[in-house]
Amino acid sequence: xxxxxxxxxxxxxxxxxxxxxxxxxxxxxxxxxxxxxxxxxxxxxxxxxxxxxxxxxxxxxxxxxxxxxxxxxxxxxxxxxxxxxxxxxxxxxxxxxxxxxxxxxxxxxxxxxxxxxxxxxxxxxxxxxxxxxxxxxxxxxxxxxxxxxxxxxxxxxxxxxxxxxxxxxxxxxxxxxxxxxxxxxxxxxxxxxxxxxxxxxxxxxxxxxxxxxxxxxxxxxxxxxxxxxxxxxxxxxxxxxxxxxxxxxxxxxxxxxxxxxxxxxxxxxxxxxxxxxxxxxxxxxxxxxxxxxxxxxxxxxx
Numbered sequence: 359x360x361x362x363x364x365x366x367x368x369x370x371x372x373x374x375x376x377x378x379x380x381x382x383x384x385x386x387x388x389x390x391x392x393x394x395x396x397x398x399x400x401x402x403x404x405x406x407x408x409x410x411x412x413x414x415x416x417x418x419x420x421x422x423x424x425x426x427x428x429x430x431x432x433x434x435x436x437x438x439x440x441x442x443x444x445x446x447x448x449x450x451x452x453x454x455x456x457x458x459x460x461x462x463x464x465x466x467x468x469x470x471x472x473x474x475x476x477x478x479x480x481x482x483x484x485x486x487x488x489x490x491x492x493x494x495x496x497x498x499x500x501x502x503x504x505x506x507x508x509x510x511x512x513x514x515x516x517x518x519x520x521x522x523x524x525x526x527x528x529x530x531x532x533x534x535x536x537x538x539x540x541x542x543x544x545x546x547x548x549x550x551x552x553x554x555x556x557x558x559x560x561x562x563x564x565x566x567x568x569x570x571x572x573x574x575x576x577x578x579x580x581x582x583x584x585x586x587x588x589x590x591x592x593x594x595x596x597x598x599x600x601x602x603x604x605x606x607x608x609x610x611x612x613x614x615x616x617x618x619x620x621x622x623x624x625x626x627x628x629x630x631x632x633x634x635x636x637x638x639x640x641x642x643x644x645x646x647x648x649x650x651x652x653x654x655x656x657x658x659x660x
Contacts, residue, residue: 364436366400367429369393370408374426375501377416430499434634437500442636450640451480457493457505458485461559461583462627465602466506466652473651478644490558497632504641506648508558509628517638519629519645522652524601526563526623528616529586531593535614542566549595551586554579559625563598566623587611598623601656627652 373382373393383393401408408422418426454474458467467485474483486493486502490511496502498515509518528539540548553560578595580586584607586597591611599607608615629645631638 361403362400364433366396366403367433369396370400370422371426371429371433371499371501373397373409373416374418374422375496375499379416434498434500434632438634438636450478450637450644452482453484454478454481454504454644455484455486455502457496457502457507458487459490459493459505459507459558460487461508461553461557461600461603462506463487465606466648469651469655470506470648473647474644477647489556491556494630497630500632503635503637504629504631504644506627506629508562509626509630511630513630515633516630517633517641519631519642521627521629521645521649522656523624523626525617526566526598526600526625527604528596528618529590529599529608529611529613530596530616531590532612532614533593539616539618545596549578551578551580551589551595551597553583553586554581559600562623562625566598583607587613600625 369382369386369388372385373379376382376385379394380390383390386393397408404421404425406421407419408425410417410419456470463485467487471483471485474481486496488496490507493502493505493507494511494513494516497505498513506521509520511518530537550563552563578589580589583597583599583603587599587607588611589595590597591613604615629641629648631641635641
């Protein structure tokens with residue numbers, strides 16, 4: 359195996375993560391032919407194929423799966439060494455791979471990037487939007503540095519830093535504007551629009567409605583909060599959305615917005631990173647900046 363480099367490992371790790379040569383090449387900032395050449399070169403060094411190539415998709419071979427498992431630990435440790443060097447410098451510099459969940463990214467990420475440019479001018483923020491499970495896996499394999507998610511994550515390898523709490527609001531058709539918001543028990547009987555499987559916000563909404571078990575037949579799914587709100591405006595049902603999305607998503611929809619009485623549904627948004635990262639102190643400084651930003655732009659609905 360003489361000749362296998364960190365570059366080979368990183369390119370193969372990216373290919374395994376994206377399961378697509380084009381997307382992996384884009385993530386690595388190289389051309390697809392260049393990535394393919396590196397993978398082919400790696401396979402020749404190992405003397406066996408790592409991937410099964412098909413016209414529309416690719417799969418890892420048994421060797422590929424085993425090879426991936428072993429190089430991930432190497433890549434994480436190399437990343438720790440690189441971060442150790444970065445942490446020894448004055449301030450945070452270089453690349454910062456930031457993951458954000460979809461129910462936060464459109465509403466907070468633009469402001470975060472702008473604030474980062476002002477507070478940490480030597481940092482190159484590289485954002486990525488994905489669901490929580492994917493972000494956690496990317497953190498654990500050192501493909502991301504930090505991520506903004508809904509807490510708690512409760513992974514012993516990750517550190518959590520709370521940023522802010524926000525309430526969930528009920529969005530209904532405009533015709534129900536003068537009707538008091540229903541109780542959680544009443545929501546169970548309504549046609550509820552939720553995000554599709556994989557979104558933590560869906561699970562939080564179901565938990566509030568006490569519907570975390572089998573999927574009720576009257577639940578309809580959408581791919582984004584914007585889709586859900588527009589469906590509500592068309593009279594299809596009702597939905598829950600987080601406070602930060604209210605102004606953006608309801609401004610053009612024929613809907614009414616209500617806050618629940620008492621201790622209504624809410625979530626805690628926070629930042630996570632690997633406990634082993636030497637940049638923990640710098641990440642906490644970033645978290646403090648984002649927390650101040652979120653507080654400043656908080657604008658609760660009337």
